Amino acid sequence: MNELSRAHIRDLMSQVLANQGRTLPDDDAADLREIGFRSLDFSELALRVEDATGEELNFDAPGLRRIATVGDVLDFLETLQRQ
Amino acid sequence: MSDTPLVPPSSVVLVSGGSRGLGLAIVTDLLDAGVKVAAFARTVTPELAKLAEAYPDRVHVGAVDVTDLPAAQAFLRAAEERLGPVDGLVNNAAVGQDSMHTHTSTADIARIVETNLTAPLHLTRLVVRRMLGGGRRGRIVNVTSICAQRGFPGLVAYSATKGGMDAATRSLARELGGRMLVNAVAPGFFASEMSAVLGSTQLDQIVRRTPTGHLTEPDEVVPVVRMLLREHTNINGQVIVVDGAASV
Ligand SMILES: NC(=O)c1ccc[n+]([C@@H]2O[C@H](COP(=O)([O-])OP(=O)(O)OC[C@H]3O[C@@H](n4cnc5c(N)ncnc54)[C@H](OP(=O)(O)O)[C@@H]3O)[C@@H](O)[C@H]2O)c1
Numbered sequence: 001m002n003e004l005s006r007a008h009i010r011d012l013m014s015q016v017l018a019n020q021g022r023t024l025p026d027d028d029a030a031d032l033r034e035i036g037f038r039s040l041d042f043s044e045l046a047l048r049v050e051d052a053t054g055e056e057l058n059f060d061a062p063g064l065r066r067i068a069t070v071g072d073v074l075d076f077l078e079t080l081q082r083q
Numbered sequence: 084m085s086d087t088p089l090v091p092p093s094s095v096v097l098v099s100g101g102s103r104g105l106g107l108a109i110v111t112d113l114l115d116a117g118v119k120v121a122a123f124a125r126t127v128t129p130e131l132a133k134l135a136e137a138y139p140d141r142v143h144v145g146a147v148d149v150t151d152l153p154a155a156q157a158f159l160r161a162a163e164e165r166l167g168p169v170d171g172l173v174n175n176a177a178v179g180q181d182s183m184h185t186h187t188s189t190a191d192i193a194r195i196v197e198t199n200l201t202a203p204l205h206l207t208r209l210v211v212r213r214m215l216g217g218g219r220r221g222r223i224v225n226v227t228s229i230c231a232q233r234g235f236p237g238l239v240a241y242s243a244t245k246g247g248m249d250a251a252t253r254s255l256a257r258e259l260g261g262r263m264l265v266n267a268v269a270p271g272f273f274a275s276e277m278s279a280v281l282g283s284t285q286l287d288q289i290v291r292r293t294p295t296g297h298l299t300e301p302d303e304v305v306p307v308v309r310m311l312l313r314e315h316t317n318i319n320g321q322v323i324v325v326d327g328a329a330s331v
Contacts, residue, residue, distance in 0.1 A: 039183070043183055043185055043186065046186060047185065056188070057186065058182070058186050058187060058188040058191070059182065059186050060181055060182045060280070061181045061182050061183065061236075061237045061280070062181060062280050062282065064183075065282045
């Protein structure tokens with residue numbers, strides 16, 4: 001399967017934020033609420049990852065609710081790609 | 084006065100999804116009221132088995148998947164042989180959802196629609212055919228949800244099925260011309276295996292928005308279901324919301 005690297009996902013994440021005139025901090029510990037990355041932004045990012053890999057990424061909301069930092073987003077999508 | 088005879092209280096009631104949560108509470112309450120009950124779910128829980136043991140003459144239970152129509156049909160026949168003709172149906176079995184529509188697999192959407200909409204329509208058809216064919220009058224209660232009337236993220240397919248059942252309730256009440264009373268009960272969120280997926284912040288938020296200050300309890304829904312099955316009222320084709328005015 002065509003799996004995206006963490007760096008590649010990070011790049012897509014920064015594109016999602018750049019579209020809204022915001023920048024993605026370098027620090028993985030950055031708080032999503034502070035940078036204004038909301039659940040629909042996460043959804044957009046997941047769809048961009050899907051586009052790049054050609055694989056659908058489906059997931060439940062409870063897992064999503066535990067995501068609080070940039071690192072959590074990258075971890076979640078890395079793990080999801082492997083499922 | 085019209086010559087349409089009144090629909091008598093249901094005395095033998097089929098409850099889908101009677102193994103736990105609201106369904107189990109409905110089964111227990113109907114038994115307390117002296118009604119005979121046939122209840123099924125995919126798994127018969129120890130709680131439901133215990134009720135069957137306690138009331139051997141008044142309860143028929145079985146492991147049936149509501150989406151398996153021949154199995155539901157066989158269960159209904161066996162229940163009628165044991166308890167007598169069914170004259171009440173509670174469509175309670177359903178599966179929940181907690182995922183954004185865009186990230187819910189098409190297979191999951193199909194499963195939710197099949198379990199929550201197609202299967203209860205089939206079960207209703209089956210029971211109505213038996214009641215009409217046997218010249219009986221009866222009552223139907225569909226357990227729907229506040230999600231049919233108000234928007235909730237993460238519940239798109241689920242809401243569609245509940246809205247579908249609310250709509251079917253009205254049309255069926257008309258179609259059955261007063262020979263059967265068909266109503267729906269739409270609870271607000273209550274604690275159960277189905278709602279366990281909701282985060283505590285979401286549940287807190289619902290409580291804050293509820294004038295009565297608490298989540299709906301199954302025990303607060305059960306008397307409404309019993310009333311629709313047992314009391315003499317002219318309520319027909321209605322959806323009764325039980326949510327402490329959270330949605331008002
Ligand atoms: N919980 C809430 O907040 C809430 C709010 C509004 C409305 N409701 C509605 O209230 C009703 C009861 O919900 P609940 O919260 O009590 O849910 P629950 O605790 O999850 O119980 C659902 C019941 O349905 C059965 N069931 C599920 N899929 C089935 C299938 N394919 N075939 C046969 N039985 C099946 C389950 O048993 P098995 O899994 O063993 O089959 C169980 O007995 C549902 O219609 C639900 O939509 C719930």
